[in-house]
Each structure stands twice: as C-alpha cells, then as structure tokens.
Amino acid sequence: xxxxxxxxxxxxxxxxxxxxxxxxxxxxxxxxxxxxxxxxxxxxxxxxxxxxxxxxxxxxxxxxxxxxxxxxxxxxxxxxxxxxxxxxxxxxxxxxxxxxxxxxxxxxxxxxxxxxxxxxxxxxxxxxxxxxxxxxxxxxxxxxxxxxxxxxxxxxxxxxxxxxxxxxxxxxxxxxxx
Numbered sequence: 489x490x491x492x493x494x495x496x497x498x499x500x501x502x503x504x505x506x507x508x509x510x511x512x513x514x515x516x517x518x519x520x521x522x523x524x525x526x527x528x529x530x531x532x533x534x535x536x537x538x539x540x541x542x543x544x545x546x547x548x549x550x551x552x553x554x555x556x557x558x559x560x561x562x563x564x565x566x567x568x569x570x571x572x573x574x575x576x577x578x579x580x581x582x583x584x585x586x587x588x589x590x591x592x593x594x595x596x597x598x599x600x601x602x603x604x605x606x607x608x609x610x611x612x613x614x615x616x617x618x619x620x621x622x623x624x625x626x627x628x629x630x631x632x633x634x635x636x637x638x639x640x641x642x643x644x645x646x647x648x649x650x651x652x653x654x655x656x657x658x659x660x661x662x663x664x665x666x
Contacts, residue, residue, distance in 0.1 A: 516647055569581060595607060
C-alpha cells in the first residue's frame with residue numbers, strides 16, 4: 489500500500505497556537521475595519537438625511553399644493569386624465585386595492601366552497617421534531633442523524649469589545665482621515 493505524504497503545514501501544538509494567534513489578529517482586523525466602515529456609513533447617512541431634509545419638506549409641500557389644484561379642478565383632468573410636461577406628467581388615474589376586512593371569513597368562505605387558489609399553504613419540515621423522533625428510535629425514510637466533528641476557532645469576544653469604543657468615538661474617525 490502506498491504511503492501518503494504528510495501535507496500538514498503546522499507541525500506541533502505551539503505552531504498551531506501561533507497560527508491561531510494570527511487567525512485571531514486577522515479576525516480582529518476584519519472586525520475593526522467593519523466597525524470603522526459602519527461608523528463612516530452611519531455618518532454619511534446622517535449627513536444625507538440632514539442635507540435633503542429641507543428638499544423633502546419642499547417636495548411634500550409641492551405635492552400637497554399640486555394635489556389640491558388637481559382636486560379643485562377635476563374638469564381639467566377628464567380627457568385626457570393627465571397633463572404631460574417636459575418633466576413628466578401629472579393628473580388623475582384610476583386605482584383599486586384589495587381590502588380584506590376579516591381574514592377568517594375569507595378563509596372559511598374559501599374552505600366551504602373548495603377554492604384553494606385564494607389561500608396559500610406552506611408546508612415545511614419541523615427538524616427538531618424529526619430529530620427527537622429519530623433519537624427515540626423511529627425510522628423516518630429520507631432522514632437520519634449524521635454525527636461528526638467540525639473545526640472551530642473562536643476569538644475571545646472581550647478582544648472584540650476593546651476595538652468598538654475607539655472606533656465609535658468621533659475623534660478616532662477624524663484622526664485617521666487625511
């Protein structure tokens with residue numbers, strides 16, 4: 489039988505500890521950069537909201553005034569129902585919405601009349617119940633419990649907590665910016 493070559497790059501536990509330390513530092517750097525980008529994104533969103541607040545208020549007032557004009561002058565919007573301009577069009581249009589006032593009554597009506605296209609039923613497996621039944625000895629075709637191992641690496645959350653206060657302070661972000 490041919491012997492397989494040892495392809496491990498980590499020869500012993502000390503090397504594994506050093507590798508995990510590198511992994512943890514990389515993980516912390518990723519978290520640090522994510523937190524920094526979250527701070528920048530929050531700042532940009534706040535700047536945007538402040539920047540457009542007056543514009544949004546003006547737009548809402550303009551729409552209220554336009555709506556009032558159209559409703560006061562319906563005769564101008566009978567045929568055609570809208571006015572086209574270089575910027576788009578405005579006017580009246582017919583709309584309809586379904587309003588369900590009592591879902592239980594609609595469900596009962598559909599059931600009593602054998603109509604199934606107005607009701608959606610979702611079927612899904614309940615995995616905890618399946619697992620419990622399998623553990624109790626039931627045989628369920630198409631399901632089995634698979635046991636094994638998985639590798640994990642968890643960076644101490646206390647280390648992650650140490651980077652947030654620095655990144656969340658307003659001075660920390662400005663100090664880094666050119």
